[in-house]
Every structure is written in structure tokens, then in C-alpha cells.
Amino acid sequence: xxxxxxxxxxxxxxxxxxxxxxxxxxxxxxxxxxxxxxxxxxxxxxxxxxxxxxxxxxxxxxxxxxxxxxxxxxxxxxxxxxxxxxxxxxxxxxxxxxxxxxxxxxxxxxxxxxxxxxxxxxxxxxxxxxxxxxxxxxxxxxxxxxxxxxxxxxxxxxxxxxxxxxxxxxxxxxxxxxxxxxxxxxxxxxxxxxxxxxxxxxxxxxxxxxxxxxxxxxxxxxxxxxxxxxxxxxxxxxxxxxxxxxxxxxxxxxxxxxxxxxxxxxxxxxxxxxxxxxxxxxxxxxxxxxxxxxxxxxxxxxxxxxxxxxxxxxxxxxxxxxxxxxxxxxxxxxxx
Amino acid sequence: xxxxxxxxxxxxxxxxxxxxxxxxxxxxxxxxxxxxxxxxxxxxxxxxxxxxxxxxxxxxxxxxxxxxxxxxxxxxxxxxxxxxxxxxxxxxxxxxxxxxxxxxxxxxxxxxxxxxxxxxxxxxxxxxxxxxxxxxxxxxxxxxxxxxxxxxxxxxxxxxxxxxxxxxxxxxxxxxxxxxxxxxxxxxxxxxxxxxxxxxxxxxxxxxxxxxxxxxxxxxxxxxxxxxxxxxxxxxxxxxxxxxxxxxxxxxxxxxxxxxxxxxxxxxxxxxxxxxxx
Numbered sequence: 001x002x003x004x005x006x007x008x009x010x011x012x013x014x015x016x017x018x019x020x021x022x023x024x025x026x027x028x029x030x031x032x033x034x035x036x037x038x039x040x041x042x043x044x045x046x047x048x049x050x051x052x053x054x055x056x057x058x059x060x061x062x063x064x065x066x067x068x069x070x071x072x073x074x075x076x077x078x079x080x081x082x083x084x085x086x087x088x089x090x091x092x093x094x095x096x097x098x099x100x101x102x103x104x105x106x107x108x109x110x111x112x113x114x115x116x117x118x119x120x121x122x123x124x125x126x127x128x129x130x131x132x133x134x135x136x137x138x139x140x141x142x143x144x145x146x147x148x149x150x151x152x153x154x155x156x157x158x159x160x161x162x163x164x165x166x167x168x169x170x171x172x173x174x175x176x177x178x179x180x181x182x183x184x185x186x187x188x189x190x191x192x193x194x195x196x197x198x199x200x201x202x203x204x205x206x207x208x209x210x211x212x213x214x215x216x217x218x219x220x221x222x223x224x225x226x227x228x229x230x231x232x233x234x235x236x237x238x239x240x241x242x243x244x245x246x247x248x249x250x251x252x253x254x255x256x257x258x259x260x261x262x263x264x265x266x267x268x269x270x271x272x273x274x275x276x277x278x279x280x281x282x283x284x285x286x287x288x289x290x291x292x293x294x295x296x297x298x299x300x301x302x303x304x305x306x307x308x309x310x311x312x313x314x315x316x317x318x319x320x321x322x323x324x325x326x327x328x329x330x331x332x333x334x335x336x
Numbered sequence: 337x338x339x340x341x342x343x344x345x346x347x348x349x350x351x352x353x354x355x356x357x358x359x360x361x362x363x364x365x366x367x368x369x370x371x372x373x374x375x376x377x378x379x380x381x382x383x384x385x386x387x388x389x390x391x392x393x394x395x396x397x398x399x400x401x402x403x404x405x406x407x408x409x410x411x412x413x414x415x416x417x418x419x420x421x422x423x424x425x426x427x428x429x430x431x432x433x434x435x436x437x438x439x440x441x442x443x444x445x446x447x448x449x450x451x452x453x454x455x456x457x458x459x460x461x462x463x464x465x466x467x468x469x470x471x472x473x474x475x476x477x478x479x480x481x482x483x484x485x486x487x488x489x490x491x492x493x494x495x496x497x498x499x500x501x502x503x504x505x506x507x508x509x510x511x512x513x514x515x516x517x518x519x520x521x522x523x524x525x526x527x528x529x530x531x532x533x534x535x536x537x538x539x540x541x542x543x544x545x546x547x548x549x550x551x552x553x554x555x556x557x558x559x560x561x562x563x564x565x566x567x568x569x570x571x572x573x574x575x576x577x578x579x580x581x582x583x584x585x586x587x588x589x590x591x592x593x594x595x596x597x598x599x600x601x602x603x604x605x606x607x608x609x610x611x612x613x614x
Contacts, residue, residue: 065464071471083550083597096472098528104482105539106532108594119594122546129475131468140442141384162380163373165435169424173369192435194380 060153064145064161066195068136069095073129080124087116090147091134098129145191149184156181157193165192264332265312271295275305276314279328288317288324367420370427374408377434388441397437404433462513463504469520470500476527483535492527496520540590547593551581554600557609566607574603 057074064070070090078085092114099107099116101123108119120126136145142164145155152171157163157180167190171183182191258280262273278294279286292302306326309315313332318325381401385393393401407430414423473496480489503516532539558574577600584593604610 065467067461067464069461069464069468071468083546083601096468098472098475100475100479103538103542104479105535105542106479106528121543129472139439142438142442162376163431164377164380164384164438166373166377166431167428167435169427170369170373172366173373190435192438194384194438196380196383 057151057153060149060151061156062135062147062153063156064136064158066158068133068138068143070132070135070145071129072132073127075125075127078120078123078126080120080122083119083121085118085120085126087118087128089114089116089130089132091132093133095131095133096129100127101125141194143193143195145193146189148188149186151186152184153186154181154183155191157191158195160195161193162196163191163193165190167191261314261328261332265314268312268314269308272305272309272312275309276328279315279326285325285327287320288326291326367415367423370423371408371411371415374411374427374430377431378405378408381434381437384438384441397440400433400437400440404430404437407433462517463507465517466500466503469524470497473497473500473524473527476524476531480527480531483531483538489527489530492523492530496523496527499523540588543590544585544588547581547585547590547597551578551585554578554604554609557604558607561607561609570603570606574600574607574609577603 057076059075061073062070063073072090076085076087089111094111094116097109097111097116099109099118101107101120102125105123107121107123107126110117116128118126118128135147136143138144143161147153156176159177159179161180163180168184168187171185173180173182175181258277261276261280262268268276274295275291278291282290288302288306291297291306292299295302297305306315306317306324309326310317313329315326316329318327381404385397385401389397407426411423411426411430414420414426473493477493480493499516499520503513503520506513506516554574555578558571558578562568562571577596581593581596581600584590584596
């Protein structure tokens with residue numbers, strides 16, 4: 001049994017009695033196939049809206065006529081691979097039922113009680129229109145509209161009608177041809193209304209819908225998330241860059257150009273100038289060993305040259321991994 | 337890679353959840369609508385109470401009204417204070433009180449559904465019926481235009497509009513409209529049939545293509561079911577029906593093919609086959 005603790009990525013074969021050590025940081029990569037997980041998430045995210053969009057009205061509008069009959073018009077997304085679609089109607093007393101499929105074809109329908117079997121045969125969207133008598137009842141002078149809607153809908157009330165009771169909150173209200181049109185959310189809704197001559201000239205005035213900022217907020221948050229992610233990603237990339245490259249970048253800004261150095265130090269030896277040029281072109285720094293290899297100089301000769309340049313104030317020497325790192329000085333001009 | 341993957345998952349999760357969040361937010365549009373509806377309901381209830389009881393409003397109704405009215409005032413205050421949640425509660429409380437009052441006022445009358453309204457509402461009903469029929473005809477006219485069949489049906493459309501106009505005049509003069517209503521319905525049905533027939537070829541080509549693709553798929557599934565050793569009698573039935581549908585399709589007998597397909601669906605269910613075109 002080995003006493004060496006190794007990350008599992010090292011892929012060293014374990015003996016029969018081997019113990020598997022897994023670093024916490026590697027758990028995620030090891031136990032979960034990350035690309036597979038991401039791909040699954042993408043598929044789920046893509047399918048969810050499709051799944052929820054099929055077979056439920058994407059647009060439902062109701063008009064109540066003064067006699068209490070309600071006209072229903074809806075658009076439904078249909079799975080185009082199906083031959084027929086069963087639509088639950090809002091009641092049993094139906095009239096003027098028309099279904100139009102793709103390319104404006106009239107589709108065949110079989111209505112049984114409160115269900116309509118529509119032969120869609122490949123249509124992806126159908127629009128359904130019908131009149132129904134079951135949604136409004138009347139007691140004395142009070143009219144009551146009741147509906148358990150599977151989706152949000154709009155309801156156009158008859159002209160001169162005044163709402164006197166409502167079981168849930170309206171989303172919006174506006175005037176359409178002197179009639180109040182209310183937008184309501186899905187679920188059970190009951191609305192009581194009277195007909196009154198006193199409100200002819202006083203319908204609920206049109207209210208311009210206030211912008212709902214919440215979806216925008218979500219979009220902004222998403223953008224911030226993405227930006228944040230990109231920043232982290234870029235930073236990580238930068239961190240992972242060759243340290244030399246990053247040093248090069250920063251030093252290029254600070255060190256003088258080669259001609260200025262030579263102008264400031266006109267008495268430099270030709271071979272020293274070559275060293276300086278190399279260091280400059282190497283991003284302002286080079287290991288002494290790199291210089292030796294480049295110029296094929298013995299260790300002592302190179303050491304003397306470096307010390308010479310240091311005395312001249314052109315370079316400075318730093319220790320890095322037991323080696324001498326030779327760097328061009330940043331503030332050479334000021335010192336001069 | 338790990339950080340990028342985690343980030344991608346976070347975004348995906350957020351993207352998946354966000355639509356449901358947006359739905360909840362949808363109900364929070366302009367809250368001043370609530371006040372407008374409640375104030376109008378309050379006024380209407382006062383009118384109804386004055387009309388029904390004058391100065392002698394029963395105590396229970398008076399209490400209910402005060403409750404509703406105070407809720408409207410509270411709604412106004414809540415909106416001024418930007419307390420939307422409280423405003424919603426106030427609105428529902430007010431509308432519930434007014435609903436109870438209006439139902440109590442109307443309690444003595446019999447509750448009727450719209451189909452039963454005949455006598456006092458008959459004129460209004462016929463007028464509304466004409467509105468609805470006219471709406472339906474206009475829709476058929478749009479479909480007809482879309483398929484360039486308007487010329488063929490133009491006479492019928494003209495006749496329908498003329499009849500509707502005539503009937504509106506008859507409502508004013510109080511004439512019996514039953515026969516005209518029947519004639520109008522027959523005309524509309526005739527237009528529908530004309531549209532169906534005129535686009536039948538185009539439509540049947542579409543249906544035929546769809547059907548052929550579907551039947552090929554079913555055929556393949558039935559063969560797989562046979563290999564799996566499913567009920568042989570049902571598989572034979574299915575094959576016969578598939579053959580029959582193909583024959584009918586080759587003769588452009590789409591309607592009959594549809595009927596046979598209904599039988600085939602039952603057989604497929606018995607075999608345990610579910611078919612979808614992909």
C-alpha cells in the first residue's frame with residue numbers, strides 16, 4: 001500500500017488493496033461528467049418551454065355579448081406529429097365552432113359534450129373560435145361570469161356593464177370600443193356585473209399599461225451573471241498566462257526604449273549593447289543562463305558582463321529559482 | 337474548465353427558473369386599476385341599494401357595504417403608501433363584500449343560464465346572435481380570400497350580409513326572425529362546405545403526405561412488434577388496416593382513410609404501439 005496521496009487524475013493503477021484518495025477540489029470533475037451534465041442541462045432548458053407550450057392556449061380571448069353568450073377565440077400550439085387533438089371546451093352548449101389549421105385550412109371537428117376532437121393532421125398551430133352559453137348566468141339583474149381558465153386571458157365585457165364583484169386580481173384593464181377589457185390570470189375567476197345606464201359616459205377610463213420591469217430585471221441580472229462569468233474567465237486566463245508574458249506586458253510600459261538607453265549610456269561596449277538588446281526584446285528581462293546560451297559565453301564572462309551593466313545602472317539582478325534574473329531598470333531616465 | 341462548467345450550469349438553472357418568476361411578476365401591473373374597478377363597483381352598489389331599498393337598507397347589507405366601502409378607502413391609502421400587497425388584499429375584500437351584496441339583492445330572483453333567456457331578452461339575444469354570425473362569416477370570408485376562392489363564394493357572402501342587414505331592420509320593426517335565422521345558418525354551412533371542397537385538393541395533398549409518412553412509421557413499428565412476439569392476431573389486423581389505408585390514399589380517398597385510421601389506432605393500442613412522426 002502506498003503512503004503517497006495522489007489526486008485521482010494521476011491515473012496511477014491501484015493495487016487490490018489500494019485506497020482511493022480524492023481531493024475535494026477534484027470531486028466535481030471526477031464524480032460527475034461535466035460536459036454530459038452541461039449538455040443535459042441545455043437539453044432540459046431547451047425542452048421545457050416546448051413542453052409547456054404544447055397543448056395549452058397561448059392566446060385566449062373572450063368576449064361577453066349583452067345577452068350573456070361568450071365568444072371564445074384561442075390559439076393553441078399543437079404537436080405537429082399528432083393526427084388529432086382533444087380540446088376541453090369551457091362548456092357543453094357550443095355554437096359556431098370553427099377551427100383553422102396551418103395554411104388556413106378548415107379542420108374537421110367532432111364535438112362530444114364538452115370536448116372537441118380536432119383532426120389536426122400535422123398542423124402546428126390551430127386557432128379555435130366558438131360561442132358558448134355556459135359561462136354567464138343571470139339572477140335578477142345580476143350577471144355572473146365564471147371560468148376556470150388554464151391560461152391567462154382577456155375578457156371583453158359588454159358595453160354599459162359595471163363590475164360589482166370579482167374573485168381574483170386583474171392584471172390589466174383597458175378600453176376597447178367603449179367596452180372594458182380586463183386581462184386576468186389563469187385559474188378560477190368569477191365576475192359579477194350589472195347593466196347600468198349611469199356609466200355610459202363614465203366607463204373605467206383607459207389605463208396605459210405600466211411597464212412591467214420584472215422581466216427586464218431578470219434580463220439585466222442574467223447579463224450581469226454572464227458579464228461576471230466572462231470577467232472571471234478572462235482573469236483566470238490571464239492568471240494562467242506564462243508569467244513571463246504578463247511581466248513582459250507590464251514592463252514594456254515602464255522601461256525605456258533601446259535607443260534611449262544607448263543614448264543615455266553612449267560608452268557601452270558593443271557586446272554589452274547586444275546583451276541589452278536581447279533583454280529588451282525578451283520583454284525587459286532574461287535569465288543569466290538564457291544570456292549565456294544565446295551568446296555562447298562562459299559563466300564567468302557573462303557574470304562580469306551582467307555586473308558591468310548593473311554598475312552602469314542599466315539592469316538589476318534578482319534571484320529567481322536559484323538563478324539570476326536580469327531585468328532592465330524601470331526608472332533609469334529619472335535617475336540620470 | 338470546472339469554473340466555466342459551474343458557471344454554465346448556474347446560467348442554465350437561472351434561465352430555467354426565470355420564466356416562472358416572470359409569470360408571478362405578471363400580476364403586478366398598474367395597481368391603480370384595482371382602485372378604479374373598486375370605486376366603480378362601490379358607486380354601482382350604492383345605485384343598486386338606492387334603487388332597491390331607498391333609505392331602508394337592511395342592517396346586514398349596510399354592514400357589508402360599510403365593510404366594502406372601508407376596504408376601498410383602505411385600498412386608496414395602500415396605493416398611496418405603495419403597499420401593493422395590502423392594496424391587493426383590500427381590493428379582494430372590497431369586491432367580495434360588493435359581490436355578497438349584489439348576490440343578496442338578486443337572491444329573490446331565479447338563477448337562469450343564457451340558453452333559457454327567451455322572452456324579455458329575445459330581441460337582444462337575436463341581435464347578439466346576428467353579431468356572432470356576422471363575425472363567423474367574416475372569418476370564413478378571410479379564409480376564402482386566403483385560398484383565392486372568394487369569387488366562387490362572393491354571391492353567397494353578399495346574400496349573407498344582405499340577410500343580416502334585413503334582419504337587423506326586422507328587429508326594429510318587431511317581426512319574427514326565426515325563418516331568417518335558419519336560412520342564414522344554412523347559408524353559412526353552405527359557405528363552409530364550399531370552402532372545404534374548394535381547398536380539398538390542396539388540403540388532401542397535405543394530408544396525404546402526412547398520412548403516408550405516418551403509415552410508413554406505423555408499418556415499421558408493427559414489424560418490430562412482430563419480432564418481439566406481440567399478439568399475432570392484432571398484428572395481422574394492423575397489417576390489413578395499413579394495406580387498406582394505403583389503397584385508399586392511392587385513390588385519394590382521404591376521408592375514408594381517416595376512418596380506417598381510427599380503427600387502426602385502437603388495434604395499435606392493443607398491440608402496445610405508440611407512433612409519432614419525427
